[in-house]
Amino acid sequence: MIRPTDLITPVTDDDITWVSQLMGLRPLDRSRREFLSILATRDVSACPGSGKTTIVVAKLAILARKWTSSTQGICVLSHTNVAREEIEHRLGGSVVGKQLLAYPHFIDTIHGFVSRFLAIPWLLSAGYKISAIDDDLTTGVRRRFLGEKDYARLNFYLEKKNRSFADLRLGSAHFQTPIADGAFPDGPHTPMYQLAASALRHAAEEGYFCYDEIFVLGEALLAQQPTLPAILQQRFPFVFVDEMQDTTEQQNLFLSRLFPRDAVSVCIQRIGDPNQAIFERGIKPVADAFPDPQQCIGIADSFRLPTSIATLASPFAYVPVEPDGLIGIGGIGAPGGALPHTIFVFPDDDASMVLSAFGHHVLTTLADSTITGAAVRAVGSVHKAFDDIPPGHKHYPKTVHHYWADYQPKGNHLRHRPQTLIEYIRLAQDAAKAGAALSECVNSVAFGIGQLANLMVGATKIAARARQHLHTEQLLQSSPVALSTYRGVITRFLIDQETLTGPGWTGLSEDLKVLGLTLGGGDKAPKAADAFLAWQGVVVTPPPGDHVQPPEAIPPNCYRYSDNGRSVDILLSSIHVAKGQTHLATLILETFNRAHVLDSLMPWLLGKHSNGKKCANDTAAQRLMQIYVAMTRPTHLLCLAVRNSSLGVGATNEANRETLRLRGWRVQIL
Incomplete structure (x- = not known):
């Protein structure tokens, strides 16, 4: 039997030096070097801000450089295509980058893998057609x-x-x-x-x-072909599962059947952070649970966090960060020491002043040069609107909406169907400026390009997909001119944030028509496409006789705080939306889900509890994980908003305030 190590020579210090220079990596510690060099089945538990995706891409680059087989490849699975996007970004122009993105390697989502290698083959063999998985x-x-x-x-x-x-x-x-x-x-x-x-x-x-139904179809193929796992292990002797903490039990069981971790024919490395499992999974043991303490490499130091934030966040890790807790090596601090991470204490029946207090704190603590272009966020566990919970209600504040009446729960999602391609691009630009994930913004533009293609050929040739950008790229691989036009639109208007102008759009329109015809597979353009491609200026109607410049547009769900000619934009969202983001400053808002979240975690804030030992159920564990995720977003300032009653009454209130100060918090009563 051929083992994975038979296909590749050992990783040496020279290999690590090469990839460090290629990718401009920071000096690597023992844990990261161990991960880069190990060619056996392992789990990697990586803390927030540890550069997990970057180090995974670095390892893939090393393996690709040493790879010799033309029929066996590396398989990289996740829930998003962050790894693929990072390869395109960091290695796109290199030989190893091009190798990784081509056969025999496979980099996609777990759903994409099951769809391609199991579900679709079963459907075709059974005589069924495939119209869409959506x-x-x-x-x-x-x-x-x-x-x-x-x-x-x-x-x-x-x-x-x-x-x-x-x-x-x-x-x-x-x-x-x-x-x-x-x-x-x-x-x-x-x-x-x-x-x-x-x-x-x-x-x-x-x-x-539907997406999850592909596992049912995959099971059907496995029932017919029980030798399929062995075939897939031969095809992919190295398997990486990224963001492992977000894998559902169904997905985990499925992957375990295809690539069992005790199989000698395949090397399986799972990478993630068990403390960020805020989607789907609870605290109950699951089959082949992650991480396996007997086969785990821990990365505990964060490039994102300064020591002061890491110290405050570490007790909120459900699984203790080994060996000595979360370590911040971000190195951000004020001239006189750590920045003033603040707990804003507001009256139980009035949360209206919290955002202004946070905005004022950011402006008085940080310089304009630091704030400009940076992400300042206010996040909560619950963000849906609840109109039946007024101030004074025992559940108040229940939601992010209670801190600002203009907050729209769906405002951070690109769900609006514009009437012109210009509007698609503008909405994506605004969302990117407001801190939305770049992949979501790119997909929005790809939806617009797909609609253009359908209009150009007068038929629905390009269906809506969850990964529209990747689908568009795949369709254009054999058309370099159209592919260059598509990538140019993404680069100019989303990455470089180029301003849309009438003359510029007119000059681009002919190329866009060619792109639409190529993508749709047509040879003529109906008039409907002309209207969709038409230039659409930003309409501003000033008051009569008033010729002053219109104010800058404020992105959706953005609270702008201004003081003495200075301002800061605070984007509001749920904690789930913020997962994976890096912020300059983060404010965690008290919300209610069966209990007030921060109130229920006061023992952790006061140092009475640490990690997940005192979490009695899944709900308590999820609260702890959500707050840990939120606390590990900022590079500079971490703030909380709690109700006054959470600190107790009278002498207890005062004593708890002092305890919080001793633990590194500044307490501000509103």
Whole structure:
């Protein structure tokens, strides 16, 4: 049997020096060097701000440089395409970068892997077509099949059962009986069951599937081909699973069947941070749990965090950061010591002054040169609007919305369908400036380009996808001119933030038409495409006789605080949206989910508890993890907003304030 180490020579110090120079890496400590050199199955537990994605890409570069097989490759799986984007960014112009992004290697999401190597092969072998793997499109096909009357009946029934039509899923690859046993509130012979089954059956037969349903299809292929795992292990002797903490138990079990960690034929390295598992997973043990303490490399020092923030955040790590807690090596501090990380204490029935106090604190603490272009954020665990929770209610403040009435829970998502390509680009630019993930902004532009292609050929050739940008890139690989135009749009308007002008747009329009025709596979352009491509200026109507410059547009969910001619923009969002981001300053807002989140964590703030030993259930664990994620975003300032009652009454209140000060917090009463 060929082992993974038979395919590649050992990683040497010279290899590490080479990749450090190629990527401009900082000096590497023992843990990072161990990860770069190890060619055996391992877990890597990497703290926030440790440069995890960068070090993964560095290892992939080393392996690609030493790779000799033309038929076996490296497989990199995650929940997003951050690794692929980092390779394109850091290694795109290098030989190893081009090698990694091409056959025989595979870099994609877990869903993408299961779809390509299991689900689609099974569908094709069974004689079914593949139209789209997309939740929204599939739900739409199911709804249209039922018609509005039957859909309304079924949806009303499901809502009474605390279910949702959009959550219906295939439970079997036998499409005549698509619902798994016990997965529907009523039995197979009831009218509602039959309606649901008919909708699922029709969509499947038309080739429409939801993302999670590909695992059902994959299971069908595994049942037919029990030797498939051995074949995949031979095809991919090195497997990396990034962001492992966000892997669901279903995904984990599936991957464990394909690539068991005790198999000698494959090297499996899982990378992530168990303390940032704020999606899906709880604290209950799961099969093949991450990280495996017997095979784990720990990276505990953060390039993002200064010592002062790392010290405050470390007790909130559910899994203790080994060996000595979270270490901050960011090196940011004030001339007289650490910056004043502040807890704003507000009246229980009035949170209106919190954002202004935070904005004032940022302006008085940091210089304009530091603030300009940096991310200043206010985040909370709960961000949906609750109009039935007024000030004075025992759940107040329940949500981010209670700190600022103009907050829109969906304002950070690019869901609006613009009428022109210009609007797609402007919305993406605004979202990028406001701190949205660049991948989401790029996908928004890709949606616009796809709509242009459909209009150019007069048909829906480019369907909406979760990874629209990557799909567009793949479709344009054989058309270098159109690919160059597409990448130029992304670079100019999203990365370089070039201002859109009428003359510039006119000069670009012909190239965009060629791009649309190439992408759509057509040879003529209907008039509808001209309207979509038309120049659209920013319309500003000043008051009569007033010729002053219009004020700068404020991005969605951005609270602007101004004082003495200076200002700072504070973007509000949920903690889930902020995961993976780096901020200049972060304010964590008190919100309510079964209990006030920060209030429930006062024992950790006061030093009475540490890590997850005192978390009695999943809800408590999730609160701790969410606050840990939020506390490890900022490079300079960390602030909290808590209710006055959280500190107690009278002498207890005063004593708790003093304890917080001794632990490194400044306490400001509002």
